[in-house]
Amino acid sequence: MYELMIKTHFDAAHSLRGYPGPCRNLHGHTWNVEVVVAGNELDEIDLIYDFKELKDEANDIISKFDHKHLNEIPPFDILSPTGENLAKYFFDEIKKTLPNRVFLKKINVWESPNACISYYED
Template structure:
């Protein structure tokens, strides 16, 4: 199995409903996001997937998230844009933008800090 991964950043604010702590208050993060694809075959150029394609799709997703209050994004209408749900949202949006067969989107990781990360995959 081959994997390829890109990493990018965006900045946004959010607050968590029903958290019962300081994260119930509006605050911000500089989120680091890693997107991983996997597959068993390489293309004729010896690559699983062009990094530029992944990076472009991720930057397109960030247009909805960067420098905003994530609570205002309709996907998070329940008021809980947690790192786990941000990873799910990015995964869903990346799937819509990628046509990379035979590779497949495998994992999205969202880092709130270097020590705190949540991820989403379909497995």
């Protein structure tokens, strides 16, 4: 089994609806996003997947949130823009872009250097 990971980031603000502490107020993060894919089969040039292609696909999805207020952008105008919901959203969207021989193993969303949420499917 091969595993490949890319890391990208975006800067955005959010406020957590219903949160009892100060995070209910508008605040921002540099969100680091790690995308982990895996598979057994290499392509015709012996790659599990092209790093650049995966990063470009992830950035296409993630870039619409860069330097924005997440609470104003669908689906987070309705869903709370928590790290958990961001991770699942990125997972669902990036999964659609992958070839059949590669599967999306996990998305890690870091909202600080010390706090990460992961989403994966069994």
